[in-house]
Structures are given as C-alpha cells and as structure tokens.
Amino acid sequence: xxxxxxxxxxxDRPCVVIAGGTGFIGRRLAAVLGGSGHDVIIxxxxxxxxxxxxxxxxxxYPGTDRDVAPLAGLLxxxxxxxxxxxxxxxxxxxxxxxxxxxxxxxxxxxxxxVAACRAADRPxxxxxxxxxxxxxGIGNKPVDEHSGxxxxxxxxxxxxxxxxxxxxxxxxxxxxxxxxxxxGRGGGALAQMLMPFRVFLGGPIAKGTxxxxxxxxxxxxxxxxxxxxxxxxxxxxxxxxxxxxxxVDFAEAAGRALRRPxxxxxxxxxxxxxxxxQATLVCDGQQAVSKRLRHTWLFPDIDSALADLxxxxxxxx
Numbered sequence: 001x002x003x004x005x006x007x008x009x010x011x012d013r014p015c016v017v018i019a020g021g022t023g024f025i026g027r028r029l030a031a032v033l034g035g036s037g038h039d040v041i042i043x044x045x046x047x048x049x050x051x052x053x054x055x056x057x058x059x060x061y062p063g064t065d066r067d068v069a070p071l072a073g074l075l076x077x078x079x080x081x082x083x084x085x086x087x088x089x090x091x092x093x094x095x096x097x098x099x100x101x102x103x104x105x106x107x108x109x110x111x112x113x114v115a116a117c118r119a120a121d122r123p124x125x126x127x128x129x130x131x132x133x134x135x136x137g138i139g140n141k142p143v144d145e146h147s148g149x150x151x152x153x154x155x156x157x158x159x160x161x162x163x164x165x166x167x168x169x170x171x172x173x174x175x176x177x178x179x180x181x182x183x184g185r186g187g188g189a190l191a192q193m194l195m196p197f198r199v200f201l202g203g204p205i206a207k208g209t210x211x212x213x214x215x216x217x218x219x220x221x222x223x224x225x226x227x228x229x230x231x232x233x234x235x236x237x238x239x240x241x242x243x244x245x246x247x248v249d250f251a252e253a254a255g256r257a258l259r260r261p262x263x264x265x266x267x268x269x270x271x272x273x274x275x276x277x278q279a280t281l282v283c284d285g286q287q288a289v290s291k292r293l294r295h296t297w298l299f300p301d302i303d304s305a306l307a308d309l310x311x312x313x314x315x316x317x
Contacts, residue, residue: 013054016228017075017124019043019062019109020084024187025130025179028221029082030055036225041074063108071116080126080228081117085109086161089132089154090189094277099153106161114164117172126173126228129165131158133178133213133238133288138280140211144291145178145236153277173234175227180240180288183305184217190309196264197254203264205271206283208248213240213288216299216308223295238290243301247285250302257306 016033018026021042030040034054041058048057058074061067062085075081087105092098110129117123135158136143137150149155158178168174183190196202220239227233245253255262271279299305 013037013039014079015039015041015077016080016082017041017043017078018082018084019060019113020086020130021082022046022057023084024184025182025217025220025224026082026084027186028184028217029084029224032221032225033228038079041078043071060112062112063104067112068115068119071112072119072121075113075116075124076120077122078124080128081113081124082128082130082224082228083110083113084130086130089134089157090192090278090281093275094153099157102157103160106157107164110161110164114167118167118169123169123172125231126175126233127165127168128175128177128224128227129162131162131176131178133180133240133286134158135162135178136286136288138284138286140209140287142287142289144289145238146291152280154280173231175233176236177224177227177239178236178288179220180213180215180238180244182217182220183214183309185309188217193250194254194258194310196266197251197258197260197262200260201264202251202254202258202260202262203266204248204251204262205266206247206268208246208251208265210247210283210285211287212245212247212250212285213238214245214250214302214305215239215241216305219295219298222298223293226295235292237292238288239293240288240290241300241302241305242290242297244287244289245302247282253302253306256303257310 016038020026021030022044033040040055043058043060048059134154135149136147137152137155162176165174182188251262268283
C-alpha cells in the first residue's frame, strides 16, 4: 500500500491546491503541474468528480466558517495554494448588484483560504493570489509592479481582491499575480474578440490607440508553475507578455491570422450604449509591463500568439 498523508496525498510528491481550478486558467495549470510530478487538489463549488490522474476534486463552500477547519487540514504541508477564484468581469452590465457579485466572488474565497492557512498546523509554503492589471487604472503610460493603483471600479476591485493576502501567517511566501488579458482556447475573451473578424466586421475599437496588456494561456500557466517552484519568488508580478500591443495592432494581427479585413472601426459611443460602464474593458487599457519576470517566452508577441491559437489544431488545452 502506498503511504499517504492526512490529506490523502503521497508524501514524496509535492501538492498544489488550486481554488477555481475548473476554470480557464486553472485547468491548464493543473495539467502543467500534474505533468511535472505534482499532486493537484482542485477546490470547486460543484459536486466533486472522480480523480483524473494526479488531480482530485474537493467541494468547498467559501465564505462559510464551517469550511475553514477541514480546509486547513487539506492545506497542511502543501507546496502552494493558488487562488484563481472570481467571476469574469465581462458579461451582464455593471449594475450595483453585479458589481457586488464581482467583489464577493473574489473576496470571500480569498478570505476563506487565508483563514485556513492561518489555522493550518503546517501552512503551505506559498500562496499565489490572482488579480488583474486593472489595478493600475486607465492610462497610456507604462506601469509596472512598482506603480500605484488607479481610482476606477476595476482598480478598486483588484485592491479588494488582493487585500486579504496581507493577513497570511509568517513564513508563507505571498505572491500576487496581476494578469493581463489571457488569450487561449476554451475560455477567456479571445473568442469574443475574434468574432467580428470572422464575420468580416473586425477592426479597431474607438481610437485604437488604447493598450492591450495580454498573455498567452500557456505562458501564464508556465509562469505560475515557475513561481510555485522558485523559493525566492515573492511579492507582485505582472503576468503580461513582454510586447504589449495597441488595440489597432491587435486588430491588424487578427486580420492577418484570419485572413480577414481589419478596417471596420467600432465607435466608442456604440459600445458605451451597448455595455454602459463595462465598455471600459475594450475602449480603455493599461500599458502594463513586468520588470520582475524571468521567463523564457513561448509567445512573446501578438502575431505568434494568434498564429498558434487560430491555426494550430486544438490539443485539449
């Protein structure tokens, strides 16, 4: 019989717990970690599924006190906790109720995980907290990990998302990753971004000069795995490709990749009428860069990323 720990895992294999691991980024990260010799526990609100290789699923109830004690036992001695929880900011209009949902879907799981880390006999070695480059607010000037926060809704959402991490116990490496727009198959914003081009209506949005901070899904997952394994990694990291692109440049790259025209301009007032305040997601941006990442990029520029995602046959990623 194989020896196991209290949380049912093999002691000779490092364990990573992913909250929100059934989502777009979490699925890819679980595959990367499982393929590199890690055991993976995915926390999900859904009914647990049978284990898949080194990946097993545990149902949890973030925001409830009853979940802290059993979760603390699950986290004990793990290599890392990765918190990817949070409803997508796109979707229904940002009414007061919708904004409250976006905040709660981020803050409650984070607070529950931090409380479980504090209650664990052996806290995890590292805690990786997802956030967004929306933290920096709207603007065209370069911003990096040392830049301050903006003052719009997305900036405030990111601040609240990140805040509970400050309460982690001593000795836990606290890492916050501020993600740009993650481009990949099977989720995220890419399908919607490419849809106008597929029907010959693609082109720049508004003036087209706004910056699009982006990253390929495969690079994002690889960086997360690297941060888990690097005992010196700590603090803030912007997960964005090394070559940020303006909206007009993305439109031209999408047109080239799809062999479609890319000249149809969508005026800002049209999107404002359709989306309300949420139009800022596509009409505004940040020139977010990273001065901290040490990563060998698979897809450093938008042309290579779109060529991979549009032309390569799906591989289940």
